[in-house]
Amino acid sequence: MKPPPFEYDAPRTAEETTALLAEHGDEAKILAGGQSLVPLLNFRLARPERLIDINNVAELEYLRLEDESLRIGALVRHSGLERSEQVARAVPLLHEAVRLVGHVQIRNRGTVGGSAAHADPAAELPVAFTALDAVFLVRSSRGERTLGASEFFVTHLTTALEPDELLVEISLPVPPAHTGSAFVEFARRHGDFALGGAAALVTLNEEGTCAAASIALLAAAPTPLRAAAAEAMLRGRAVDDRSAREAAALAVADIEPTGDIHGSAGYRRDLIEALVRRALLTAASRAKECT
Helix, strand or coil, X not given: CCCCCCEEECCCCHHHHHHHHHHHHHHEEEECCCCCHHHHHHCCCCCCCEEEECCCCHXXXXXEEECCEEEEECCCEHHHHXXXXXXXXXXXXXXXXXXXXXXXXXXXXCEHHHHHHHCCCCCHHHHHXXXXXXXXXXXXXXXXXXEXXXXXXXXXXXXXXXXXXXXXXXXXXXXXXXXXXEEEEECCCCCCCCCEEXXXXXXXXXXXXXXXEEEEEECCCCCCEECHHHHHHHCCCCCCHHHHHHHHHHHCCCCCCCCECCECHHHHHHHHHHHHHHHHHHHHHHHHHHC
């Protein structure tokens, strides 16, 4: 398959990029790693009139730990996160999640910003960002604005980015002391999109009970989904098999995952419930090791 014809730009700065977006708007698509866009082009499911290739915009490729936040430039490759000792120490959930993304070749080319902007609720990084309370910095020729995960992810493959806006950075607060985390998923084959999954963080207090919890569900809804009711139920309780089961049941009580030939909606709901329980118990165990 070959893509439809398009005009091509290769800016070298974010300012040049936002100027091109301001000029061409809906007619243009950003090309970063291309792991999602190129197949869509080749199957002619996407037909932009212009591609804006940002691979030469070096200012968007950085990892910085500042003021208890991990700042990730949108052009950082998945493999950059995977190989970063800084990421593994500061935000282990993100490090665990990125290792599950596709195959090595995909992680070598795919970008963090591209994965976020593609907004696939069955992709690992959007779910990890949701669990970690990520803040997305977007820029246009009109200025900058920040969006939380619940604002940024709108629906399946759709974000709050305006046609003239560029995602430039994702910022993550470093989890507090005595926090354990886990990212679990189930896929039919290694590298496939998962049929379901869960990300969990558990922070323990001095008594060993849950001071705070964060749970995000993968492939459960049109966007990555926070299980707020389950998080609230865990606070003040020991995270053991009983409470993890109760929280998992509460997390999936209202979800309606989409069924397909690989699994019905009911199967996926049961799968996600089991994975939430597993993620919570693993996260709590890791939190105890930190105390």
